[in-house]
Amino acid sequence: MDFTLTEEQEMIRQAVRDFAEKEIVPKAQEIDKEHRFPKEIIRQMGELGFLGLPIPEEYDGVGADTLSYAIAVEEVSRACGSTGITYAAHTSLACGPLLSFGTEEQKRKYLCPMATGEWIGAFGLTEPEAGSDAGATRTRAVRDGDEWVIDGRKNFITNGSIADVIIITAVTEPGAGTRGITNFIVEKGNPGFKPWRDEDKMGLRGSITSEIVFEDCRVPAENILGQPGDGFKQFLAVLDAGRISIGAMALGLAQAAFERATEYARTRVQFGRPIGKFQAIQWMLADMATEIDAARLLVYRAAWLKDHAQGRFTREAAMAKLYASEAAERAAFKAVQIHGGYGYSSEYDVERIYRDQRLCSIGEGTSEIQRLVIAREVLGKL
Numbered sequence: 001m002d003f004t005l006t007e008e009q010e011m012i013r014q015a016v017r018d019f020a021e022k023e024i025v026p027k028a029q030e031i032d033k034e035h036r037f038p039k040e041i042i043r044q045m046g047e048l049g050f051l052g053l054p055i056p057e058e059y060d061g062v063g064a065d066t067l068s069y070a071i072a073v074e075e076v077s078r079a080c081g082s083t084g085i086t087y088a089a090h091t092s093l094a095c096g097p098l099l100s101f102g103t104e105e106q107k108r109k110y111l112c113p114m115a116t117g118e119w120i121g122a123f124g125l126t127e128p129e130a131g132s133d134a135g136a137t138r139t140r141a142v143r144d145g146d147e148w149v150i151d152g153r154k155n156f157i158t159n160g161s162i163a164d165v166i167i168i169t170a171v172t173e174p175g176a177g178t179r180g181i182t183n184f185i186v187e188k189g190n191p192g193f194k195p196w197r198d199e200d201k202m203g204l205r206g207s208i209t210s211e212i213v214f215e216d217c218r219v220p221a222e223n224i225l226g227q228p229g230d231g232f233k234q235f236l237a238v239l240d241a242g243r244i245s246i247g248a249m250a251l252g253l254a255q256a257a258f259e260r261a262t263e264y265a266r267t268r269v270q271f272g273r274p275i276g277k278f279q280a281i282q283w284m285l286a287d288m289a290t291e292i293d294a295a296r297l298l299v300y301r302a303a304w305l306k307d308h309a310q311g312r313f314t315r316e317a318a319m320a321k322l323y324a325s326e327a328a329e330r331a332a333f334k335a336v337q338i339h340g341g342y343g344y345s346s347e348y349d350v351e352r353i354y355r356d357q358r359l360c361s362i363g364e365g366t367s368e369i370q371r372l373v374i375a376r377e378v379l380g381k382l
Contacts, residue, residue, distance in 0.1 A: 003297075005067075005071075008064070008068065009065075009067060009068050009071060012053070012064060012068045012071060012072060013071045013072075013075060015048075016050060016071070016072045016075040016076060017075045017078075019044070019045075019048065019050075020075050020076055020078065020079035020080075021079065023041055023044060024038075024041055024076065024079035024080045024083055025079045025080070027041070027080070028079060028080040028082075028083075028349070028352070029346075029349070029352065031080060031082055031083070031205070031206035032080075032082065032203075032205045032206060032352050032356075033205075033346070034206075035200075035205045035206065036206055037086075037162065037206055037207070037208050038080070038082065038083050038086070038206055041083055042083070042086060042087070042090075042117060042120070043117055045076075045087065045117060046116050046117015046118065047116075047117065049061075049062045049116075050072055050076075050087070051087065051090060051091060051095075051114070051115060051116070051117045052091075052095075052114075052115030052116060052117075053068055053069045053072055053091070054066055054068070054069040054091065054095075054099075055091075055095055055099060055111065055115040056099075059099070059107050059108070059111045059112050059115055060111075060112045060113075060115040060116050061115040065303075065307050066241075066244065066303040066304070066306040066307050067300055067303040067304055067307070069091065069245070069303070070244055070245065070247075070248040070299055070300065070303040071248070072087075073087060073088050073091075073245050073248040073249055073252065074248045074249070074251045074252040074255070074299075075252060076252065077248070077249040077250075077251070077252030077253050077256075078252035078253070078255050078256045079252075079256070080206070081203065081204050081207075081249070081252075081253055081352075081353070081356030081357065081359075082204045082205060082206030082207040082356070083206065083207075084249045084252060084253075085158060085204055085207045085249060085359070085363075086158065086159060086206075086207050086208075088242070088245035088246060088248070088249050089121075089122065089123065089158035089159050090114070090120055090121050090122075090159060091245070092238075092241050092242040092244070092245040093121075093122070093123035093158070093167075093238060093242050094114060094120075094121025094122055094123050094159070094163070094165070094166070094167060095111060095114050095115065095121060096238055096241050096242070097123065097167050097183065097225060097234060097235075097238050098110055098111045098114070098167070098185075098225070099111060100234075100237065100238075101183070101225050101226040101230070101234050102185075102225060103222075105222070106185065106222075106223075106225070110165050110185060113164075114164075114165065119164035119165055120159055120162055120163050120164055121159065121163055121164070121165050121166065121167070122157055122158060122159040122160050122163035122165075122166040122167075123157070123158075123166070123167050123168075123235075123238065124154040124157050124160070124166050124167065124168035124169065124212060125137075125154070125168075125169050125235055126154060126155055126156045126157065127139060127152065127153060127154055127155060128153060128155055131156075132365070132366060132368075132369050134169075134232075134235065135177070135178045135181070135232060137152075137169050137170065137171055137181055138152060138153075138171070139151065139152025139153065139154065139168065139169065139170040139171065139214065140152055140170060140171050140172075140174070141170035141171065141172050141182060141184060142172075143172075143221070144218075146220065146221050147218045147219060147220055147221060148170075148172075148184065148218070148219050148220075148221060148223070148224070149216055149217065149218055150168070150170055150184065150186070150192070150214045150217040150218075150219065151214055151215060151216065151217070152170060152213075152214050153196075153211065153212070153213050153214070154168060154211065154212045154214075155210075155211040155212075156199065156209055156211075156363075157209065157210050157211070157212055158207060158208070158209055158363075159207075159208055159210075160195060160198075160208065160209065160210025160211070160212050161195035161198055161208055161210040161212070162208050162210075163188060164187070164188045165185060165186070165187050165188065166185075166186050166188075166193075166212070167183055167184070167185055167186075167225060168183070168184055168186055168214075169181055169182070169183055169231050169232075169235060170182060170183075170184060170231075172228050172229065173228070173229060176229070178232035179229050179232070180229060181229070181231035181232045182224060182225075182226075182227075182228045182229060182230065182231040183224070183225040183226065183230070183231040183234055183235065184219055184223055184224060184225065185219070185223040185224075185225055186214075186217065186219055186223070190217060190218070190219065191216075191217065191218060192214055192215050192216045192217030192218060193212070193214060193217050194212065194213045194214070194215065195210055195211075195212055196210070196211040196212060196213045197210065197211050198210050198211075199211070201359075202355050202358060203352070203354075203355030203356040203357070203358055203359060204355075204356050204359055236314075237312075239364060239365060240306075240312065240313060240314050240317045240318075241306060241317070242364045243302075243317040243318060243320065243321035243364050243365065243370075244299065244302045244303050244306060244317050244320060244321070246321050246324075246325065246360055246363060246364045247295070247298070247299040247302065247317075247320040247321040247323075247324040247325065248299050248303075248324075249360060250295070250321075250324040250325040250327070250328035250357060250360040250361075251292065251295050251296055251299050251324050251328070253328050253331075253332065253353055253356055253357040253360070254288070254291075254292050254295065254324070254327055254328035254331040254332070254357070255292060256349070256353055257288070257328070257331045257332045257334075257335035257350055257353045257354075257357075258285070258288045258289065258292055258331055258335065260335055260339075260348070260349050260350050260353070261284075261285060261288065261331075261334065261335040261338045261339070261350065262276075262285060264338055264339055264342075265281050265285060265338055268339075275338070281338055284334040284337065284338060285334075285338075287330070287334070288330070288331045288334055288335075291327040291330060291331065292327060292331060294323065294327070295320075295323050295324040295327045295328075298316075298319055298320040298323050298324060299320045299324055301316060301320070302316040302317045302319070302320040314373060314377060315373070315374055315377035315378070318365075318370045318373040318374050318377075319370075319374060321360075321364060321365070321370055322361075322367055322370035322371065322374070324360070325357075325360035325361040325367065326361055326367060328357040328360055329357055329358065329360075329361060331357075332350065332353050332354040332357045333354070335350040335353065335354070336350050336351065336354050
C-alpha cells in the first residue's frame with residue numbers, strides 16, 4: 001500500500017498552490033464582499049491548463065489523472081470557496097459528461113474550448129420540483145423534425161447565467177419514468193434559453209448560481225448527449241464523479257479553517273499565554289487534524305478508484321463526499337470558536353470559510369442522500 005503521490009501529482013499540487021497563494025488568496029475576501037465572479041482568475045486558470053487537467057490532450061486538456069484534478073480543486077478551494085466550486089462545476093459537471101458520453105464531433109466542438117477556459121460550462125439538473133428526487137424532472141423536450149423543442153425551468157445551477165454551454169436533463173418520453181430522461185447540450189444565445197436570475201446566497205458569493213428558463217428552446221437533434229432515454233444513468237455517473245470534486249472542495253475549505261485556527265492559537269494571548277497552550281484548544285485542533293486527514297484519504301481513494309476501478313465507485317465517492325463535507329463543517333465551526341468574537345467578524349477569513357463550506361453537505365446530493373446511496377450499496381437488493 002503506497003500513499004506517496006507521484007512526481008507529476010506533487011508538481012501539479014505545487015503549481016496550483018503557488019498560483020492560488022499569489023492570485024486567489026489576496027482577492028478572496030474582496031470576491032466574497034463584492035459578490036464578484038472572479039472572471040480574471042478563471043481565465044488565468046484556463047490559460048495555465050488547470051481547467052483541462054483531467055481532459056485528454058487530444059481535446060486540448062492536460063491529460064492528468066483524477067487524483068491530480070482532486071488535488072487541484074482542494075488547493076483552489078483552500079484559497080477561495082467561490083473559485084473552487086466554479087472550477088469543480090465546470091470541469092466535473094460540464095466537461096465530464098461530454099468526455100464520457102459525447103460523440104467525437106461534440107467533444108471537438110464543445111470540450112476543446114471548455115478545456116482551455118475559452119468557454120465556461122454548466123450542468124442543469126436541479127429544478128424547483130426535482131432536487132434530491134432528480135428523477136422527478138419536469139422539463140420537457142419534444143422532437144420536431146431535425147430539432148428538439150425544450151420547455152422548463154432549472155434552478156441552483158452553478159455557472160448557469162455565465163455558461164457558454166450547458167448540459168440539461170429533460171423528459172423525452174413521458175410516462176417512462178427515469179428511462180424517459182435525456183441529456184441535451186444547449187449553447188448560450190440559443191433562442192428560448194433565458195438565464196432568469198442569480199441567487200443571493202449565504203456563502204460562495206463569488207460563484208454564480210442561477211435559475212434558467214427554457215421557452216420553446218430549439219436545439220439540433222445532434223445535440224443529444226448519448227441516446228434518448230440515457231439521461232438518468234448518465235447523470236448518476238456524472239454525480240459520482242462530481243462528488244469527488246465536492247469532497248475535494250470541502251477538504252480544501254477544512255484545511256484553510258484548520259490553518260487559520262492553528263495560527264491564531266499560536267499568536268492569540270489570553271491569561272498571559274498563547275491560547276494554544278490550553279487543552280480545550282489543543283483538543284479542538286487535534287480533532288480537526290485527524291478528521292481532515294481521514295477526509296483526505298477518503299477523497300484521494302475515490303479519485304484513484306475513478307481511474308483504476310473495474311466498474312463504478314459510487315459507494316466510495318458518496319463516502320468521501322459525505323465525510324469530507326461534514327468534517328469541513330466541524331472544522332469551520334471549531335475555527336470560529338477558537339477565534340471567539342473575532343471569528344464572527346468578517347475581518348477574519350474563518351467567517352467566510354464557515355459560510356462557504358455549508359454548501360458542501362447540500363450540493364451534489366445532501367448528506368442524507370449520500371447516506372441513502374451508501375446504505376443501498378451496503379445492503380444491495382432486499
